[in-house]
Amino acid sequence: MSSPSGADLHAGALADSSGARPHITVLLHEAVDALLHADADPNGLYVDGTFGRGGHSRLLLSRLGPQGRLVALDRDPAAQIAAASIQDPRFSLRHARFSEWAEVVAELGLGPVSGLLLDVGVSSPQIDAPERGFSFRADGPLDMRMDPTRGESAAEFLARADVRTLAEVIREYGEERFAGPIAKALVARRESGPALERTRDLAELVARVVKTREPGQDPATRTFQALRIHVNAELEELRSALDGTLKSLGLGGRLAVISFHSLEDRIVKRFIQTHSKDEPDRRAPFAPARQMPLQAIARIHPGADEVAANPRSRSAVLRVAQRAH
Template structure:
């Protein structure tokens, strides 16, 4: 396995401060739905009280291994998708929690390991699965998908304006020769199709993003993780979500907006509006110092909401 650069947790203090705010229960139950390499979890544990509990989830076996190194009776880590956080909490005897943290997307150790297949910068197998123990790899998807399906995935998840030509080139390659199995092969194919791109951006960036999101059902996972917060966050409990591109952030923004605006009853227009369960608290971007130290943080945005009833 290749060496990777040290993982730098994005918006570390901002996310933990949002969950453990002045009125927070430091002996409450908190969820880190995306453990990664544990930056947020370790800071949360350093600030929780002696009776506090932190349940961490991750579907990446490497992340689970990292989490098992934490020796703290207040902490447990579980092999699960972050959309399953409420079920994991219930299995541990907690039907309501005091805070939920989600740090969406791929981590630096995943990007920097060529054998994971997330990056076009080094050659490796076209895998892209967060959970390497199950599911269809990117290579397997490319080996079966038709032009229409490929176009939709690359257009919708990569916001790629050349999705159609890329999809046609992928199918033509499959029909005329050996299947794509390596990241470098895919990056070179896309580069031949995409002749123009924003300065500093590799032509394959959007296609790799799209395939990764599709293979891991990332947007569906995010929707599935947000909905239980309406039922399983305690009043005063907080939801904190860090996202890295507009597709994710749009889902979080709309979810908070939808559930934080008082809704009038159309059948009784003069009645007081129905109170909604959430209140938007903050939208936070990395500061200049963080972006300088960790350029991968530049697109991150943290949205925070509080359960109010």
């Protein structure tokens, strides 16, 4: 099996094939420890629904037993390149959305699943590559797709959406209080000038509209987040992926989800709460409460050392649940 050095595994640092700065895997040991806990089966089936650059997968493989199996998914073609260095018969990667993990497991004739890991949101290598269009800090094409071979780019969405649709997307997914004025400015630009096709053009337009912002936050932060979430249907993907745990996670199997902003974390929190609290039967108030399928296990934030080493981890939260029934 090919893997990083022990020092790299400890730090979660993985060099990107483009030569960009190393990608530091967030909550690396905490997430893997949550899945491969003391009572877990090291020879079970595990799923990394968001392979990225493989930090979590590599550590999982180093701790699996000889009969263990790890199935990873990612819709970013760059993940396929990163995975090529893993020569391990226990590992396989599918080019698929993480919402499709249960279907992939079923197609492979595998199951039940002993552990599912989801590290949702955009990754550092994607942000740091100007040609992907995720960041307002460097100029690039206004793309923002996790899989640049499929679907509508951010530029294409901006070229067709009306003011109401734009305002709804920016307000709902970016939690942007200036969503209305930004949407109007976007449509006015489209009607009076060349199409918005570059990240710098979009960032400059938003900065002209948003006059006040929290200290240290770029005026375009929330708009870029909103467009990225919309283009990739990220919240719908997360809901579908979570629903899959109710049919494919085995008894005692663990769900571990790392999220990076409140919209994602709220979905995960509510899902676990909804399916972990026993419900009384209102028609038979003295009967035993109906047992729910999940048990909430933990909520974990990065420690001070990790945040100091990787400031992008500061907003991360790991939620863990276990299949109970």
